[in-house]
Amino acid sequence: MSYDVVIRGGTVATAADTYRADVGIRDGRIVAIADSLADAREVIDAGGLLVLPGGIDSHVHIEQPGGDGSMTADDFESGTRSAACGGTTTIMPFAMQFRGRSLRETTDAYRRKAEGKAMIDYAIHLIIADPTDQVIGQDLPALIKDGYTSFKVYMTYDDLKLNDRQMLDVLSLARREGAMTMIHAENSDCISWLTARLAATGRTGPRYHCTSRPMPVEREASHRAIALAELLDTPMLLVHVSGREAVDEIRRAQARGLKVYGETCPQYLFLEEANLAMPGFMGAMCVCSPPPRDRANQAAMWDALAGGVFQVVSSDHCPYRFNDPKGKMIAGPNAPFWKIPNGIPGIETRLPLLFDGVSKGRITLQQFVALSATNQARIYGLDGRKGAIAVGADADIALWDPKREVTIRNEDLHHNVDYTPYEGITVTGWPVHVLSRGTVVVRDGRPLGRKGHGEFLRCRPPEAAKPAGRRVVPAELV
Numbered sequence: 001m002s003y004d005v006v007i008r009g010g011t012v013a014t015a016a017d018t019y020r021a022d023v024g025i026r027d028g029r030i031v032a033i034a035d036s037l038a039d040a041r042e043v044i045d046a047g048g049l050l051v052l053p054g055g056i057d058s059h060v061h062i063e064q065p066g067g068d069g070s071m072t073a074d075d076f077e078s079g080t081r082s083a084a085c086g087g088t089t090t091i092m093p094f095a096m097q098f099r100g101r102s103l104r105e106t107t108d109a110y111r112r113k114a115e116g117k118a119m120i121d122y123a124i125h126l127i128i129a130d131p132t133d134q135v136i137g138q139d140l141p142a143l144i145k146d147g148y149t150s151f152k153v154y155m156t157y158d159d160l161k162l163n164d165r166q167m168l169d170v171l172s173l174a175r176r177e178g179a180m181t182m183i184h185a186e187n188s189d190c191i192s193w194l195t196a197r198l199a200a201t202g203r204t205g206p207r208y209h210c211t212s213r214p215m216p217v218e219r220e221a222s223h224r225a226i227a228l229a230e231l232l233d234t235p236m237l238l239v240h241v242s243g244r245e246a247v248d249e250i251r252r253a254q255a256r257g258l259k260v261y262g263e264t265c266p267q268y269l270f271l272e273e274a275n276l277a278m279p280g281f282m283g284a285m286c287v288c289s290p291p292p293r294d295r296a297n298q299a300a301m302w303d304a305l306a307g308g309v310f311q312v313v314s315s316d317h318c319p320y321r322f323n324d325p326k327g328k329m330i331a332g333p334n335a336p337f338w339k340i341p342n343g344i345p346g347i348e349t350r351l352p353l354l355f356d357g358v359s360k361g362r363i364t365l366q367q368f369v370a371l372s373a374t375n376q377a378r379i380y381g382l383d384g385r386k387g388a389i390a391v392g393a394d395a396d397i398a399l400w401d402p403k404r405e406v407t408i409r410n411e412d413l414h415h416n417v418d419y420t421p422y423e424g425i426t427v428t429g430w431p432v433h434v435l436s437r438g439t440v441v442v443r444d445g446r447p448l449g450r451k452g453h454g455e456f457l458r459c460r461p462p463e464a465a466k467p468a469g470r471r472v473v474p475a476e477l478v
Contacts, residue, residue, distance in 0.1 A: 001032060003040035005438055010046025010399060012389050014053070015370040023051060025395040028437035033391060044433060044440075046399050052369060053387050054089025054120075054396035054434060055351050056376035059182075059239060059263065059314030061343060062093040063113050067159045070341040071326045073319040073416045076117040077451055079347060082415040084441045084449055086348035087431035089120050089396035090386050090457070092376075094152060096127040099159065103128070103139040107148060111456060118454030119447075120436045121396075123382065125182065126151035128170055129160045136173050144177045147458025149381050149465075152182040152239065155221045156289070161188050167228050172478050175234040178461030180379060182237050182263075185221035185246070186213060186290060195338050204336035206283030210273045210291040212337070218290050219245035226253045226260055232478050233471035235259035235464060237379065240316045242268045242290035244300035251309050259468045261379060263312040266346055266353040267292055268301050271421060284328045284335075286421050288318070289342045302362045311375040315350035318343025319417045345417040349408055352427045355400065359428035381459035395438035404430045414447060 005025040012021045012033070024032035024040065062079040064072045074082065083091050095110035097103050107126060114122055126143065128135065128151050140151070153170055154160040162170065167183075174181045194212045198204065203211070222238055226249060229236045238250060241264045253260040271292035276283035286292065304310055320341045321327035331339035346353075351372055357363045363371070377387025385394050405428050410420040434442035441449035471478065 002026070003031070003037065005042045005044065005395070005435070006037050006040040007044045007046050007051055007397065007399070008037070010049050010051035012051045013365050013369055014389055015366050015374040018365060023389065023397070025438040028395055030389065030391055030393050030395050033389070044399070048401070049432060050400040050402055051389060052398050052400055053373040053389055054398050054436065055087050055372045056090040056092070056382070056387055057083060057088045057315050057317065057347060057350060058092040058312060058376040058380055059316050060091050060093045060347055061318040062091070064094065064096055066341055067098070068330060068341070069326065070320060070330045072343070073321045073324070073327060076114040077119065078414070078416040079317070080119040080122070080454055081447050081449055082348040082413060084120050084434050084436065085414045085445065085447055087351040087398040087400065087434060088347065089398070089434065089436045090122065090382070091120065092123045092125055092380065094125045094127045097129045099130040101130070103135050104143065107143060114454070114456065116452045119441060119449030119451060120454045121457050122454055123380065123457040123459050124148055127160070128153050131162065131166050131169050136169050140173055141177055144179050144461065149178070149459040149461050150180040150182060152184065154184045155225065156184065156186040156188040156191060164224070164228060168232065171229055171232050171234040171236065174465065175232055175467060175478060178465050180237060180462055180465045181234065182239050183225045184240070185218060185225045185238055187217045187221045190217045190220070199336065206281065206287055206337050206340060207273070207277040209287050209337040209340070210276055213289060213291050215243040215245040215293065218243055219249060222246040222249040226258065229260065230258055230470070231472050233467040233469065235261070235467065237261040237263055237312070239263045240265050240290065240314070241310070243293050244297055247300065247304045247309055254309070257468060257470060259464070261312065261464070262310040263314055264301055264305070264310050265314055265316045266350055267344060267421065269298055270353060270425060272298065275421065281333050284340045285322050285419050286344060287337065287340045287342055288316070288344045302357060305357070305371065306363050306367065310371065311379065313350065313354050313371045315346035316343070317345055317347035319345035319415060321418045323418055344421050345415050348413050348415060349420060349422050352406065352430050353422065355429035356427035359402070379462055379464045381462035382457060395435055397435045398431045399433040400429060401432050402429045404428070406430045
């Protein structure tokens, strides 16, 4: 058998196993895994390296406008280049619906933004902000059939939030059509009440963003979201979980046999409230929602990763430039915290930060693979093609040097952002070479990817979205 590429002498790691093998690639797919394979047109020496599935970053915001006139800094070219340099070979950004806008038109327009620019493959989630009868009855079912099988809803932000009745409509539709619902769980009224009290007392700096969103705000909304999903026996995923109190809600739901999945992000493993209290306006760099907590909470989040409460680690890459009138400075250098665009960059640093947990013994290598790629493929309907080193799968592969120490510096990253919140953190383990469908897109840490190489991925209704058989209300009402 002839090969286009052979990866030779590396240690293959999957979500279940680790073994020494050569990997043969032809026509963009893995066609052989064996002790020893013949030469190919290109042979990559992986001696001393780990051969891992390319990461799937299933929660990123690329080329996304905000209702306040802000705009994320990365487009599909810079965002996918940066992702690839961090070991990620598939991203899943969001087509965000604004109220009054057609969901179909929104989705088609967003997909056009990626065409000809993406350097790695991408699937697209939907954001549902206006679940009208047209959206629920026609648009969403049709889009799901077209491969958009996951969508996000918000319980906060005035221009995005849904009430409980609207949430039930979306969850019911997801159950009928086999789609996955992602939920941003924070209690909007609590946040508004606390924000008004803080404003009245002049406490408006970035540090008070944390005060306006304490852990009970996330805990209550997580509990309520779980209850709504349980009512209908609809699987769902709570995104960017920040605190141990929300973790406890997820753990209890999972113990009851509910199909409740959890996602967290590096900001909740490495950042803390003190980062938002940097001098002047500098804390705005770390404003995201939910906010980082404290060091004790960081330990609790690592424990939850190791204990299997979380299935996914995403970056929630939402990159606003700091010194930019369309970024963090949109309301000026002394803006109150509620006018600072929420979000931080992290698409390139997600996997090295998580892999540092392997190096420090916090999680296993198999857990790293599951949390970074394999679980995302299963939860979002890409398994069989993405997220695994297996014959027949796309040759999306990252070769990691597990001993390489790197101090993160923004000047070395490839995103279009003027800072990283992880500046100065030293991690052990970094991707050296990255292949997307058998094509080398990063070699020796340098991006080689070609604009337009990335393809749109149609997702299947995932097995993970099938009901658990624990419906509370009668079937005819769902």
